[in-house]
């Protein structure tokens with residue numbers, strides 16, 4: 161019988177209320193001792209990198225990328241794995257708005273690297289593309305990244321060379337930027353969503369994709385929260401949890417919900433929202449972030465699973481290598497376990513930021529991007545070309561500008577722009593209902609045009625690209641000069 165790695169995650173779910181759990185575990189037919197083993201119960205929270213600079217207003221951390229055979233929850237460590245500071249995801253880079261951050265980075269791997277601070281308005285010199293364009297951090301070398309934080313909220317950093325390989329291997333980590341004086345929720349939990357494609361016999365990271373798979377993007381076979389598929393997080397009735405969700409997958413669009421609990425979206429890519437809104441489930445494109453508040457309304461002893469519903473990425477044949485352990489298109493990813501007792505929660509509410517909302521496109525159009533895909537030719541393109549041949553986009557700094565992103569293909573593309581932030585005002589001719597706040601990564605559905613507005617305030621040469629990493633690596637990327 162073929163061992164199914166996903167069953168480890170399923171075996172960890174003991175909710176008496178949950179009928180699907182038992183039937184799913186049974187249908188796998190593997191009742192070996194190791195599958196009955198529950199992952200240890202973890203406290204709800206996170207580990208931040210130690211700040212080596214005691215001064216207020218300055219954060220200084222050491223960061224090393226190295227090879228690490230980490231276990232995604234299958235019991236088989238991944239030989240091709242890599243990690244920041246020995247963990248997947250890497251420890252949280254935690255700081256406060258306005259802080260000067262210094263990251264002493266050492267590349268202890270065998271690959272050339274650069275790091276990118278996804279969503280932060282840094283300066284071009286430390287954005288990670290300079291190294292990508294000719295001066296990489298070689299194996300054994302170090303580089304200091306220094307930037308000042310202009311944005312509170314939830315971001316992430318990751319490698320920016322050979323991303324389809326190095327991010328798949330585990331080189332990503334959350335960034336939490338607090339606003340000064342921000343009230344903290346009872347529990348603050350970064351939830352890094354990722355999938356990894358394993359060879360079904362060896363349970364090792366499968367070799368790089370063939371050209372066809374590369375065009376579809378690499379969908380993994382093991383779905384993970386914070387680097388494992390079997391995490392169990394301790395919860396207490398009455399507490400308020402802030403889930404900081406980021407999709408670190410190469411290509412998978414996630415659609416998550418938490419059994420038995422209401423999710424309230426309180427923030428997106430660029431910080432908290434002026435008007436939080438409830439959702440039953442949440443679609444998250446690769447590279448995107450959402451901050452979600454959850455009230456722990458369950459009872460002591462109960463367990464609830466974080467689930468992913470299947471999202472079809474491509475209108476034709478996109479589910480070729482989709483995983484579906486429960487047979488209903490859904491995957492359990494982690495379990496929240498209620499301990500004894502109850503707390504009187506803080507009744508935390510998110511800070512209300514002052515986000516100006518344009519609400520509609522402005523007359524000045526800065527650029528109209530065209531995303532295309534040639535299934536037969538096996539290519540993806542922007543504005544008719546592939547990196548590095550995509551024509552430069554030039555836009556004026558500090559002028560209200562509309563950007564249009566047209567997707568002529570039959571596949572979703574998560575479009576990401578470095579160094580600046582935007583508001584999404586229109587999708588397929590329909591106004592975006594409530595302000596989604598500041599964003600840097602946008603799902604552009606098939607045969608649809610998305611409109612963004614911003615007055616770009618961060619000058620420099622900035623990369624933009626599809627955040628399906630196989631597409632980015634295949635050249636679905638370009639540069640924009642803001643001056």
Ligand code: C2O
Pocket residue numbers: 276278318320447576578623625627
């Ligand atoms: Cu998250 Cu240019 O990337």
Ligand code: CU
Pocket residue numbers: 276277278279576577578579
């Ligand atoms: Cu980015």
Ligand code: CU
Pocket residue numbers: 540572573574626627628631636
């Ligand atoms: Cu794409």
